[in-house]
Amino acid sequence: MNGTVEQAVQTAFADEWGRIVATLIRRTGNWDLAEECAQEAFAQALVSWRRDGVPARPGAWLTTVAANRALDRIRRGARGAQLLEQLAHDPLAGTGHDGEREMIEDDRLRLMFTCCHPALALEARVALTLRTLTGLTTAEIARAFLVSEQTMAKRLTRARAKIAAAAIPYRVPPPELLVERTGGVLAVLYLLFNEGYLASSGEQPIRAALCAEAIRLARLLCELLPADSEASALLALMLLQHSRRDARVDSAGELVTLEHQDRGRWHRDEIAQASALLGAAGPLAGGPARAGHYRLQAEIALCHVQPRTDWVRVRDLYGLMLEASDSPVVALNHAVAVAMAGDLDAGIALVGELVQRDQLASYHLVHATHADLLRRRGELAAALPAYQRALELAPSPAERSLLRRRISELSGGPC
Amino acid sequence: MKYLQLICIDPQAAGTPEAAQAMAEHVEPWVRDKDARGVRILGKPLDDPANARTVRVRDGRTLISDGPFADTKEFIAGLDILDCESLDEAIEVAAEHPVSWFHAIELRPFAGELEIPAHLDDERLRQLLIPCIDGIPESDEVEQQLRLDIDAYRELVDARGVRVMGGPLAAASTATTVRVRDGKTLLSDGPFVETKEFMAGIDILSCESFDEALELAGAHPLARFHRVEVRRFVDL
Incomplete structure (x- = not known):
């Protein structure tokens, strides 16, 4: 019994926390008060629900309790009378009202925009x-x-x-x-x-x-914001990246590159959701009405979870991205796609140019990519120093470990 | 909500013909437009910061040094007081000012209510006092006493009939700096230049002489613990 109550409170927390805080902020204008009262409402729920059972609409129950707490606190506060008067004038101070329900939906959106101001x-x-x-x-x-x-x-x-x-x-x-x-x-x-x-x-x-x-x-x-295509593209992008979480790291905690991942461990349901989101967004537009950045990134991520990556499409998508941004990281990815789409020499030439750029000189992935492509062309002697430079610059232990493995493969033994 | 809009000049960006032309062409229309909209209460440029004086009182002695309170290459070249619905409106207003296209504008909310005189005569905007905190907080008792002293000080200056308006500013951490580059409004959290000293408020005075303003700066309670900068307003 207790287990189910705790679970109910936990579920309500995940579903309702933001909604309750957002609504209390609108009604009281006080962020600290809103958070504290929401917290107290959940603590109260643990006690009351155990005694009286879980209410039919946990969200409404929690909102009412939190709002009452807030009113109590305001009443006791120094400026209480004044604030209460404001609240009394709020035509939507009651609950259950249709308008109020709409306001509550918008509250979370208001809160998101305000937090991200x-x-x-x-x-x-x-x-x-x-x-x-x-x-x-x-x-x-x-x-x-x-x-x-x-x-x-x-x-x-x-x-x-x-x-x-x-x-x-x-x-x-x-x-x-x-x-x-x-x-x-x-x-x-x-x-x-x-x-x-x-x-x-x-x-x-x-x-x-x-x-x-x-x-x-x-x-x-x-x-x-159902009309915002970049929002749904970002959701798709996150789902695609997240779907590979169990395959990205091996049992020893080492990073596994995409081509070596065990595809059986990908979360297919999430890939399907992302694919549906992108499908619903319609065909990719070029030119002045071109697709947004997240859309392009998500489309590329989608290519990478197909049984065989369509590198020509990836190259073209990065090409579209380059039209809109001169980000060196995008340029690097574009160069890789050029190489993978069949023109290894052109890809290596592009990365070679990027290595010379000041902005990228200390970016480990440029050197690692340069090394990977040189290795693919069979130039092992040239690849080695590039791997070593990447190793010096790599920030995370998992990446350093991957680079050490590469170096040891090239040197023909453990280093 | 009342905001102090500080015109912050980066000397490295000044002096280009492009900037000079934009200022010459767009400042006046900006002022006219904002006055008509009712979002600008007052505003005026300030004299060269080299002519600023900073006043401290230590052991009963008044010490006056040359220059502004913070020694930085960027400087405050003028101010406006805005009356806006919200920070978003103040940002929009600041982003239309040509200074934000080449330099920066800092928006600082005033703390509490700001009294606006019924008649604002541009002629009476003569000197600006900027009480500054130099970064070392005093004990709570001192701070509390300071607040009371400042209230008493404002009454004293009001009695002389030389205070136009002014008041305490919200903490420096509530400032927003606005720059417009390539048609995009870029915001940063905090004052335009991070120094350990920060403005605690402003008082606009209409003293007959700069010396009288210096004397009033020396009488300011913050001068005993921190310092008070004195600037001259100039005509546009």
Whole structure:
């Protein structure tokens, strides 16, 4: 019995936390109060649900309890009377109202845009999104980003204080700002995802949670902004990358490159979902109405999970991406695709140019890629120093270990 | 919400013919437009920062040094006080100012209510006092006493009839810096230049002489623990 109650509270937490906090922020204008009262409502649920059973609509129960807590606190506070008057004038202060339900749906969107407001520091946007929308604790977020809990708490407090003092609006941006600001939200979600996915350091369970939360938030954003094709493309991209999580690392904890992964361990259901999302987005547009960045990335990721990678298509997709950005990383990937699509010499020539660029000189992947392509052309003597340079620059233990293996293969024995 | 809009000049970006032309062409229309919209309460350029004075009082002695409170290559060349719905509106207003296209604009919210005089005569905007905190917080008791002293100080200056308006600013960490580059509005969290000293507020004075403003700066409670910068406003 207790097990099911705990499970019910846990499920409600995952489903309802962000909704409750978002609604309380709208109704009280106080972020700290909203989080504290939401927390108390979940603590109360553990007790009450055990005694009275799980309510039919856990979300509504939790929202009411949290809102009552907030009212109590405000009543007791110094400025209570004044604030209460404001709340009483809020025509939607009641629950169950149709308008209120719509407002509640929008609340999470408001909260997302406010957490990801560009006037906040990027690291604060990420932390605030995790804390208020997913309910990860300050300690958990601190562990995920390798800072002390105290530092993370300070970061969150400072961000909330700025939102209040500088009047960062709690709203879905008006049409003229919507595209740009949505781009900002997507960037935060993708950063969150990559923080978990790339796992350059930190503890595994927390990292996996970051990926899952990023996907959940992207799904929510797609629900709330169904017309935004970049939002659904980002969701597809994350699903495709996440679908390979069990095959990316071998039993010894070593990174496994795509071509050597055990495809039986990929999550086919997630690949199918991503494929459907991209299919629904219609054909890729070129020219001035060209596809967005996440769409192109997702299309490329989709090529990579096919039984045989269509390298010509990958090359063309990177070509489209290069038209829109002069990112050296995109240029590097394009060069690889050129080589893989059949023109090894042209690919090596392109990477050779990139190695000379200042921006990329200290980027380990340029040297590793250069080495890989040289090896494919059979130039082992030239590949070796490039691998060694990559090894000097590689930031993560898993990547360093992969490079050491390559070097030892080339040198014909363990080094 | 009332915001202080600081015109922040990066000397390295100044002096290009392109920048000079944009300022000459677009500042006046910006002022007219924002006044008409009712989002600009007042504003004026400041004299060369080399003519700024910074006042401290230590052991009962008033020490006056040349230059602004923070020794940085970027400097504040003017200010406006904005009245906007939210930070988004203030950002939009700042991004239309040509200074943000070549240099930077810092937006700082005022702390609490800011009293706006019924009649604002441009002629009366003569000197700017910037009480600064130099980064070392005092004990809570001192801080509390300081707040009371500052209230008393404002009453004193009001009684002399030389204070136009002003008030305390929200913490430096609530600042947003706006730059427009390649048609894109770029925001950064925090003041335009990170120094350990930061502005705690502003007071706009209408003293007959700069010396009177220096005297009032010396009488400011923050001068005893921190410092107070004094600048002259100039006509556009």
